[in-house]
Amino acid sequence: MVLRASLLTCGICQVLISPDSLTGVEKYRTVLTLENVPEDVLEFRWYRGTDNSTGNMIFSYTPPNTRYPGPLYSGRENVTRTGSLVIRQSALNDTGYYTAEVGTSNGTQRATGWLEILKLRNNPGISANASANGSVLVEGMDSVAARCLTNSSNIKWYVNLVPTSGSNRITISPDGKTLDIHRVSRYDHSLQCAIEDFPEILQRSEEIPLTVAYGPDYVSLWTQPDVFDGVLTAAIGSSVQLECTCFSRPEPRYHWIHNGSLLSVSEENMTLPSLKWEQMGIYRCIVENTETQLAFYREVTIQPPRPQPTVHREFYISGSLVIFLIILASLGSAYICGMLVYSLFILCSRR
Template sequence: MELPTAPAGKGCVPWQGLLLAVLLSTFWNPPTTAQLTIESMPTNVAEGKDVIFLVRNLPGNLAAYGWYKGDKVDHHQQIASYKIGPVEITPGPVYSGRETIYSNGSLLFRNVTQEDTGYYTLQVINTSYQGEVGTGQLRVYQPVAQPSIQASNTTVTEHQDPVVLTCLTNDTGISIQWFFNNQSLQLTERMKLSQDNSTLTIDPIRREDAGDYQCEVSNLVSASKSDLLRLDVKYDPTLGSSGLSAGAIGGIVIGVLAGVALIAALVYFLYIRKTGGASVQHDLTEHKPSASNHSQGHSDNSPNKMDEVTYSSLNFNVQESEKPTSASPPPPATETVYSEVKKK
């Protein structure tokens, strides 16, 4: 709403004179128990938006108050003044038409610009001609523009040249964040960011790095993401299906062969240790005695035929472990055990 202009007349408007008269008293009068404070809402505002200065702890019995641009009361920097009962609002020298004063002392700014950044001062006067001053700060930021991504190469072969992604922006006083496949990028040991986060280097590149990349720039009042950049990573045919280098595969093969040789040597050692102390031979021979030895004058047609006896022998050869001696080793000892089996 536009501030009304005070009626023309000779000299100062009485309540404006009151403001001037109270100006000196502002500096020596003791403050009220609750300190007058000014708060901007929001604290940080984007250019082109609206902001309001809220007044806290206003004293009672108000007669008038005025707003000034800057951190002190300067009538050359007055935005507007407000007289209570009857209400009379008068614009000041720096009034731009975008400011509105309310009855509770609040000041509304519409369509703020970066030139509006700075301090603002409110002076209040009560009916006892006592004044109090409060100061607030306005921070106006320009919204960030959409950034873009520049890549050293968008189609690469794994384990070869590194990839460098750069977030391009003309904005200052910003923060930069990277995204991969619509998720916040989780850095690995192969990734490195520059000091201001504007450059992302991936070295060496792997197939799992393929996907969509974005960068986001932001300040205290706005944020903007770049368009997606697709990074394609090709398979290197010179590598195994596992994606390992030739040196790594060779190392694995050598390790496996060494392990097999070690196991074979261990098995052989255990076998020699088990069989080197004693060697047992089992010679099972079946002996059938002649008829003359067992018939004892009886023919095969005799009704009282004797039982047939079969002899078996089991030979054990015990071989002692070799001992270093100049004499030739004695022959192995042989023990024969006979068994008798009767057949009817």
């Protein structure tokens, strides 16, 4: 559709309808803007057509707040305080000439312009290669090629509803119609394209959802009691809990191995409510993602507490204390001997 706009003025009128506002879009608001409006405006009148006959009047506005609808008022028109004509929910039959009349204390000025209401293109379509259509993509390995199905040249691309212009991982063709994602990421959730043939009017395609498999990442083994240097110490009869955690899409498969033998447990948690001697040993948790074909494991060794060693206490006397005790014993012996000699002497004297 060819855009046609013409501006007719009467005499040497200074007021005019902005050429940029003489194009509208069906079902959107259209604003016919006046330029070079005098400051001493007494009244704004808008007419359908090129003359100002009463039967053609759409709306009259007298500042500051007097509004009067005319015979051609459809209920969708209004006039702003600056004199612009606003048409809500524009229709194709709104196309035609519009005349603005501006009354001032110095007289009346008129401006006429041709308004054309255009019909939007159909929303663009979007397609993607087979790997993106319902299939599971593998992070860091698979790629996606999407194409925007439109004849428009003003195309925008959105990844996760966020505009993108390309990156070291995403490239867009020179004509804007093709987007390639090299090595998809777990953060790629959807693709969408849009066209913007008219400013601020985006026509979006449907979204293409992306399902990206990743992991398992950050595999860890949580235990109760706690592990120290890969060893869990627990007494016979005590309770032991083991839990595998990781980041993975889809949910991974869990396998538990005890001393080289596969256990029947297929969940991330395993509990030993009353530890037995035969349950001691090495436990390995294997986490497997069937889509990415990756598997990782963590392991822990359960062992009983070590017996406490017997402590033999020895009596120790320093050398100086030994000398002191020897001297003390010698003095004590001399004292005792002296007392015995003295007693014998007294006994013999009495006889």
